[in-house]
Each structure stands twice: as structure tokens, then as C-alpha cells.
Amino acid sequence: DTGVSQDPRHKITKRGQNVTFRCDPISEHNRLYWYRQTLGQGPEFLTYFQNEAQLEKSRLLSDRFSAERPKGSFSTLEIQRTEQGDSAMYLCASSSGQGFGYTFGSGTRLTVV
Amino acid sequence: AQSVTQLGSHVSVSEGALVLLRCNYSSSVPPYLFWYVQYPNQGLQLLLKYTTGATLVKGINGFEAEFKKSETSFHLTKPSAHMSDAAEYFCAVTESGGYNKLIFGAGTRLAVHP
Numbered sequence: 001d002t003g004v005s006q007d008p009r010h011k012i013t014k015r016g017q018n019v020t021f022r023c024d025p026i027s028e029h030n031r032l033y034w035y036r037q038t039l040g041q042g043p044e045f046l047t048y049f050q051n052e053a054q055l056e057k058s059r060l061l062s063d064r065f066s067a068e069r070p071k072g073s074f075s076t077l078e079i080q081r082t083e084q085g086d087s088a089m090y091l092c093a094s095s096s097g098q099g100f101g102y103t104f105g106s107g108t109r110l111t112v113v
Numbered sequence: 114a115q116s117v118t119q120l121g122s123h124v125s126v127s128e129g130a131l132v133l134l135r136c137n138y139s140s141s142v143p144p145y146l147f148w149y150v151q152y153p154n155q156g157l158q159l160l161l162k163y164t165t166g167a168t169l170v171k172g173i174n175g176f177e178a179e180f181k182k183s184e185t186s187f188h189l190t191k192p193s194a195h196m197s198d199a200a201e202y203f204c205a206v207t208e209s210g211g212y213n214k215l216i217f218g219a220g221t222r223l224a225v226h227p
Contacts, residue, residue: 004156031213040122042203042217043157056214091156095213101147102215104156 002026004105006092012111013082020078021108025094032075033102034067035091036060043091049075082112115140117204117218125224132176132191134221136204139185146187147205147215148178157203163187174198199225 005024013019025032030051035043046065048056051072061067064082069075079086089109093102120135138144145164149157161172168180178189187204201222205215 006156033214035217040220042117042205042219043215045214045216048214093157097213100213101159101162102157104149104158106154106156109154 004092004094004103006090006105006108008108009106010109010111012113015084015112016081018078018080019082019110020076021090021092021110023075023077023092023105024073025075025092026096026103027073029094029096029103030072031095031097032069033093033095034075034077035093037089037091037107038087046077046090079110082110084112086110087112115144115206115216117206117216119202119204119218119221121221122219123222123224125226126194128196128225128227129193132189132194132198132223134189134202134204134223136178136187136189136218137185138187138204138206140206145207145213146178146180147207148172148176148187148189149203149205149217151201151203151220160189160202194223194225196225196227199223 007022032049034046037043049069064080067077089107091107093104116139118137147162148160151157161170163170163180171177176191201220203220204218
């Protein structure tokens with residue numbers, strides 16, 4: 001068990017560019033979550049996968065955001081046409097079921113300039 | 114709808130003093146409750162959780178929390194603060210019958226001074 005891995009740790013991009021983040025969950029965890037955290041705030045839910053199925057998306061996840069989890073293993077989060085308001089820490093977490101809590105990755109910090 | 118309120122965005126204590134971080138929740142069904150800690154530029158680490166059973170829950174690093182249904186509270190305590198406890202603490206709730214989606218509070222930043 002190597003924990004939840006996120007790549008990259010930091011990303012600086014120019015406004016209007018596309019970015020993609022990767023999350024590798026704990027291998028036996030079938031549930032995967034993406035959260036966004038801005039400075040001074042708690043994490044906000046973005047989306048949830050159970051195996052390869054995306055079962056819930058927050059209204060925070062505009063049409064510019066898309067997430068996938070092919071084959072129920074790693075997941076990617078893509079942001080198209082980035083805006084300065086997208087600057088945040090993007091956190092991935094995995095879980096084996098209800099009541100077990102999440103294991104979080106270290107996050108990807110996105111800065112849009 | 115679920116929500117979490119953490120009273121006090123900043124708490125400052127002396128080393129060796131009692132730590133008390135407050136959390137109140139709203140949930141229409143029996144909740145699962147969690148406390149997480151976050152150090153700078155890192156992800157969140159689970160401190161403790163309440164699902165069912167004993168309402169006083171012990172976690173890592175000497176922290177504990179008590180679920181009080183009548184007060185809809187899940188306050189976090191530690192008898193004696195250590196410098197290494199300085200971090201941001203988040204309370205979170207999920208509904209027992211849902212997808213296990215966690216709803217987080219805004220966080221409380223704990224400062225520990227000598």
C-alpha cells in the first residue's frame with residue numbers, strides 16, 4: 001500500500017490552456033473522489049467514481065471540467081480553457097466503502113497566470 | 114442538506130494547554146463524522162472517525178472527539194497541546210446511506226505557542 005499518488009504536485013499554466021491531472025488510488029479501493037480546495041477553505045466535492053462509473057458530479061464542475069476513471073484504476077481530471085478562478089489545490093482521495101474515511105493524496109496545486 | 118460548521122477559524126493555545134476545536138453538523142439521517150488534519154502543502158490525514166457504537170472516539174496523536182447527538186456536535190479535544198499539533202483541522206460529515214461523499218467544514222487553524 002503506497003497510498004494515493006497525484007501527479008504533478010504543482011502546475012503553472014497560462015490562462016486558456018488545458019491541463020490534466022492524474023490520481024492513482026490505493027489499489028484495493030473501488031471509490032475515488034476529486035475535491036477542490038481554495039485558500040482558507042475546506043475541500044469542496046467535485047466528483048465521485050465507483051469503479052469506472054462516474055456516479056455524481058457537483059455543479060461546481062462546469063463543462064470545462066471532465067474526469068475519467070478508465071478500467072476503474074487511475075483517474076484523470078482535465079480542465080479545458082483554464083481561468084484564473086481555477087487556481088486551487090486539487091485533491092484526490094480513495095476509499096473502500098462507507099464509514100472507512102478517505103485516504104487523500106498530497107494534491108496538485110494549480111496556478112493559472 | 115448536510116452541512117458542517119466549525120466555530121473559530123483560528124485557535125491559539127499555549128504548549129501543554131487543552132485543545133478544543135468545535136464542530137457542529139446538520140444531517141437528516143444518522144451521520145458518520147470525521148476529523149482530518151492538514152499540514153502545509155499536504156493532503157489531509159484522518160485523525161479519527163465516528164460511525165456507530167461508542168460516542169467517545171480516540172484517534173491518533175492523542176486526539177479524541179465525542180459525538181453528541183442531542184447537540185449535533187463532534188468537538189475535537191487534546192489534553193495537552195504540542196508544538197507539532199500546529200496545523201489546519203477539518204471536520205467532515207457523510208450520510209450513512211449515501212455514496213460516502215464527505216462534506217467538509219471551512220477548517221480551524223490551530224497555532225501552538227511556547
